[in-house]
Amino acid sequence: MMNSKTAPFKPVATRKIYQYILEQFVNLVSTGVLKPGDKIPSERELAEIFSVSRPSVREALRVLEIIGLIDIQPGGGAYLKEMELGPFLSVIAPLLFSHENFELELLELRELVEMRAAELLPQTLTEEMLVPMRAALSDMRKALEENDKEAGALADIAFHRALVLMSDSFILQKTLELIVSLFEHSVRGGRSVVLERHEDAEQLMKEHQAIYDALLSNDREKARGLLGSHLQMVRNLYICP
Template identity: 30%
Template sequence: MPAESQRLYERIAQKLANDISRGQYKIGQRLPSERELAQTFSVSRPTVREAIIALELDRLVEVRVGSGVYVTNTEPPGGKAGATDIGPFELLEARRSIEGEACALAATRIDDAQLAELNALLTEMRTENEKDVMLSEDADRRFHETIAAATQNSGMIAAVKMLWDARTRSPQSRSLSAKVRATGVKPRIDEHTAILKALRQRDPEGARAAMREHLTRVIDALLKATEVQELERARQQIAEQRKRYAASQ
């Protein structure tokens, strides 16, 4: 794929894959920290995170929580890199923009039956959060798609459905969701309640703000849940301990 048509995270992943293939990073070697890579490539840390997920899916690296990212192969074991994908943070950024506007429009057109449906879905999410994250994610999708339907705009409805479909079929998003589920992250009831409250009040500005705030918090939660902790602080602590031990001898 021509470089100019690649997504930013794909270009970063390809550069790192090339460095691994050329032997700049050996098997078993730890990659530079996420912060260092972001500075090297002049990109955001979420972009680096997406690139690392792509490399992990191609089985070129292994992410060890609390330690770092380590090279496991010099070439993808399958013989070629995996299919390109919309990065999970790119997808959330798009959702924040599009669903924010859809929510504002829905606030001016939503009917009582749709409000009742959203309330029922909120109850469903609350109940399922106590049982099964996958079920609550399904209720979460239906909540957002019901808001899109309330816009009565076929373009908005199609756009929101497309973004959720992309999330469902995305290998990267599935990998990220599995990591997030392992930390116990589930749909936030209070944030969905705020969205529903603004819709009940037929408040477009409030509805837009509530939806954008919700998806911003989702981005923040995913960043926190998938944070690859750096070793620099631990190394510094070990070095200081060694100095103290040497001084005491």
């Protein structure tokens, strides 16, 4: 065998065709040339454009589908969308959730993220910044009145999303999205997010309202304290439902 010292050559990287196609797509998306909603040419057209066979194109599209960058409608076509990790997570979820206590640890991580987001809130909160949070709050109130637990859970998530959004930290937002997605893919996820007892939902609603009020009066410290106890209560609800 030839020693690397005698032959100072570097291995020639041989990438597969689908990787080149993938790279082009990702680059076009990240540079903004391709935007969500855009329609992707048909597989046959792409094969011709890239001068490759249709299977190669399909492998690239398969990956784009898994990373949640395109939506493929059989008979229709493929459309770009805002990247979402759902499809990917639904594949690897069984691997993650085989670990004991994973969901509880997820909640703890969420606590960490949101408490940090609360620290990073801007000095002064304008009325405008609070709009998404207020919307989530009113949604939650309506859901509570109509006893629509599904909508209530969604509004709950929207509230916390709105909070992290105000922190203006890209990575905290992404991390929260990841946590939420993971929770949705958990075994108990679908049910545990939806509160069974009406009084619990009402209690959570009040806590959200209190946090919002504190933020409205620009008392960030108070809001952070309320958020902390709120998250702790959510965790308790999860442990003993």
